[in-house]
Amino acid sequence: MQIQPILAALKKHRLATTLIALEIALACAVLCNACFIISQRITAMHIDSGVDEAALATVQLTGYDSAQAADVDARALAALRAVPGVESVSLLNSIPFGSRRGTAGITTDAAGKHFGGVIEFYVGGPGSLRALGAKVIAGRAPQADDFHAFTGFMPDQGSVQITQALAEHLWPGADPLGKEFWMLKSHFRVVGVLKNLVRPDPTGWSAERRQWAVFLPAQPGPYLTGSYLLRASPGDLPRVLRDALASLAKAVPEVVIDREASHTLTDLRRDVFKNDRAMAGMLVGVITAMLLVTALGIVGLASFWVAQRRRQIGVRRAIGATRRDILHYFQTENFLIVTGGIVLGMALAFALNLTLMKFYELPRLPLYYLPLGAMALWALGQLAVLGPALRAAAVPPVVATRSA
Amino acid sequence: MFAYYLDLALRSLKRNKVLTALMILAIAVGIGASMTTLTVMHLLSGDPLPGRSQQIFYPQVDATPAGYAKGGPLDMLDYHSAVDLWSAHRADRQALIANSEVKVRTPDVSLPPLMVPMLATTSDFFAMFKVPFRYGSAWTAADAASRARVAVISSDLNDRLFGGADSVGKILRLKDSDVRIVGVLQTWRPSPLFYDVRAGRFAEGQTSSFYDKPEDVFMPFFSGLEVNAGNFWQFTCWGKVATPGHLQDAPCVWVALWVQLDDATKVADYRAFIASYAQQQKALGRFASTQTRMPSLMQWLVFNHVVPSDVKLQTWLAFAFLAICLFNVIGLLLAKFLRRSSEIGVRRALGASRGAIFAQCLVEAGVVGVVGGIGGWLRTLTGLWLVRRQPVEYADLAHLDLGMFGLTFAVAVAASLAAGFLPALRASGVAPALQLKTL
Known part of the structure; x- marks a missing residue:
């Protein structure tokens, strides 16, 4: 696959390309940090109590x-x-x-x-x-x-x-x-x-x-x-x-039986970590919505570009490009844009982590979150672009002979 | 002109329904998430006592041994200092408070005994903090002076024990004493429960308990201490407690004093007064340090980091999400406007100015903003409904007020106009000749 012509085409759409890359970058930063916070909360929730919780309960009397x-x-x-x-x-x-x-x-x-x-x-x-x-x-x-x-x-x-x-x-x-x-x-x-x-x-x-x-x-x-x-x-x-x-x-x-405090230890543990569970749930929700919006944005823009380039695609097909070539063109284009966003996003993820460390006592983001986040976004980008790219590949060569 | 642009915008939006729907969805979810968290932030970081909070202060002195309280006075007062400062009556209004749990029984209602939170306080409390009454009123100064067994109860407790009926004059058995109800509060839900805020800086950001409901039983300070003797627990101690639960002479802090000072001179005078009190106590040998502090109510809330750190984190996250949504909308609008380059070229050739094209594009972006705002408002309502179902103390507070409702639309339109700015600028820069040539 030749990258040169793709880059040349992207240069014509500098603003749109930058916007998608920035969106990916921000998504990458949020994704890495949010996943890290979720894992922190889950670790906290699974703290070893050191006691046989499953066999224990408490009864509290006051008054x-x-x-x-x-x-x-x-x-x-x-x-x-x-x-x-x-x-x-x-x-x-x-x-x-x-x-x-x-x-x-x-x-x-x-x-x-x-x-x-x-x-x-x-x-x-x-x-x-x-x-x-x-x-x-x-x-x-x-x-x-x-x-x-x-x-x-x-x-x-x-x-x-x-x-x-x-x-x-x-x-x-x-x-x-x-x-x-x-x-x-x-x-x-x-x-x-x-x-x-x-x-x-x-x-x-x-x-x-x-x-x-x-x-x-x-x-x-x-x-x-x-x-x-x-x-x-x-x-x-x-x-x-x-x-x-x-x-x-x-x-x-x-006397008063404190029913709020009289439970099995399993129930008490669940109650102690209710905020962490709610927070983790909320983060999962935000991540899902964020990835969905990002994917829809890619779909929207890619569809637009496909529609815009129908004639060019037709010409390329007419002079011998296979469907696979066209498909790969759009997939490579998306890969390049997402990669650009990820590079920026990794720096942003680190900056965000430093801020969170300062204000919320979060530990340093382990480095392996960055490649994992990158993989996720690459996969998301490819998935999102697949539909429009397939549509592009389906453009018949005859389009080249028609005027716009 | 605006009506014409609006018509053009609607036509254009109708032409590519999928793209329009994507933009509206992006604005709606972004606005929904950020306005939900912003509403919660607004509720939690607001002024719990509007119009009065600037006049409320929290005097602190230090009765601990030398070198004990290095970071300033402890968060509460020892009994003797608190009562000394209160008895001097130097403030416009002043209230001592001490918290405890009290056992409640009713002679005429056959319910099992319950433990409820009780606040022992002085009679200014209700007027100073503008506490609303449903039935009856606060106790009088004479009641307090004669150590009468009287109490004010919350509307919650009144509902639980008396089914919401006027219970003034009824008798409650608090621990082992019969106490007459003189007042029932209306639903009163200051956010945060400011007068009980303390130790926030040690809470690791887990401060949602500051948004709990007020106490169920209020009693005159000194009769309250007598009635529920043995159940008062320390905030902290620096020596051995000979009689746990009875802290009047213990080396512990467990009482707080709130004062109302109506103008700056009085504030300065009161600061001088507590400083001289600390000097005098040091001369007497009771204090080792003369450090004092008197934050205003809002300063005290800030000092205690009242807004839970999770809520702040959620707000940042939501705005990052909104930013992502906006990038998305910018990209889509750009695609949409430039796709119409030829149409714009024709309009320009027919005499439309760059400004007119710019305005037309912005109107289109604005329409997306308004519709996205409606979607965002619905999503905010859903978001707040989800917050209300969360197991946190402030859950019941999460409602959209009129101001935040307006802000939702303002933010949605502002965000979409901001998103539309760059694409509109690009569109208005389209060269007419080039576009006409390709037609």
Whole structure:
């Protein structure tokens, strides 16, 4: 295929060619960045919680005084444990993807000079870490004597399990076992490392902070009641939760069951990421509409050019060009225009990514998005031009003999 | 002349229906997407208190130990500072606020108890923020002073508990106290819920909760603290809390103060007043730092980045999309106009000026813009309907107001005229002789 005559023809339509190329360029920039944002959102939505979500549900009670707590707790626990199918019921102040009650800043020295970050304290009663199913990858799980009683907002001291992400942040490269940290005057020592344990509210934190959590064992007390973790076999869980809520309404009629917060962890996860899902859906919609408009634009312009060049096509056919030649002419023309747009579009995509990085804390666009975007637009261009090009190829040579 | 051009434009548009439909579609989807996001932006970034917001300020002082609050005072006040500033009565109007969740039961309605958000506030709150009442009114200063057990409830709660009937005088059981309803609000939906905005700069752009509904129960500040004692939670603390939920003497911030200052002198005076208060507290040894700050309402909203970053991103995206659509329309109009070169050549030869050809082409582009605008308006309505179905706090706010309706058409016509400019210029530059020769 000779490119020379095509370029010569395009020079005659400089403005229209530039416009299509610019449109492709802009589409390329938006396409690459939008796809990148979608993949970011999907990655975020699939964050490893570190717990057996499918087997877990929570029940949240509110609306009682700390003086009533022990009595309410005893009746609630008895009612929950009596529900058929329940494997275990334990107390846990914060729930992955659910209620958040232990967010606090920590320091890595007693004087409070070296700020370690704001982390989530999962304060849990006996059995709660085992029920969560969080994997201890170093050190040990809590022992019976780790569970201290407490009366304040949070225990004053304790032996904790820390996520490896948080350990790596606090003490990069060092063995976290035996390390200490402080929250105001409360003092904690690391005895175990968890593979993962997600924060209750991962979407409110940047990606690297979403796993900053510790498990702090404690005995149930006035400030560790009303937040229950239920474990049951995954298939049976919705039924167990329904029965649990019904039997609680009878066992503790005077308190408020927070139904908005009492769900299976699978449902809670879906709810936490609802904004990300909506955003990803919206982006998919915009990309589709954008590609459609771009394709229609190409179809429109190509059709116009075909109509304009009917006579020339007829002449070319009359002097020996095959249908295939004509088809290839328009396909090559489109390829050249789209390529021009893509070259510009890649630069534009990078510039757009830099802007997004500055204002929306988006990471750098991985380079492989650029060839993928280019392929998509080439394919789109070829698909869009196919119709008009086939019509051009169908122009009979006899057209050459007729006057315009 | 315009009527003639219009007639020509319609004829020309009818001649190539597919191309015309493509242009109209491009304008319509571009306008639809950008106006949907712009409407949401407009709703979220607007003034929640038009006509009053310039006079509303948010005084802040710093009661934390030395070196604790490095980036300026914390987002809320400790109880003692807040009550001191409020008791000085230096502002035209002023309201203390503290948030909590309260358990609500009704003696005469057999519903299970519920937890609803409660705002403990002072009596100026309703007048200062122009809160509309459906039944009854705010409590009086005397009610507040005698720590009367009275409350104002939202229309939502009134609908839920009393089926929307006038419930003034009825009794609610809030936690363990009987409280008399003195007022029921009309539907009141400030966007954002400005007086509860705080900590936005730590939210990673996830700020849609700022557009939540107002509280369901409003109680006089001090009686509210008594009635719901034990359920007040800190914004943040810098020391151990001896009695969680009871924060009056805790080293915590959890109360906010809003003031109304009617003119610039009063604003300057109030700034001087909080500065001198901070000095005095430092002299007494209660404060370590004398830093103060008093943003106006709108400044405070900007400081907290109230508009969710996703919404901003969507707006940018929609406008990039509109740009793509416009490039498309320019290309198509160019094709269309130049295809008529011979016709234009004849008109020019018969005496039409370049200006006349230019005007005629622009009228054609304008017609595409108006029709595209109608399509864009329909698409905007569809887009907003989709936004309303999204699971976000501001979903119910997404409606097209008259201004945005007008803007939709303005933008559509302006966009298509802008798109028509270059092709029209090209068309009016057609040399008549060359075209006539080929005829």
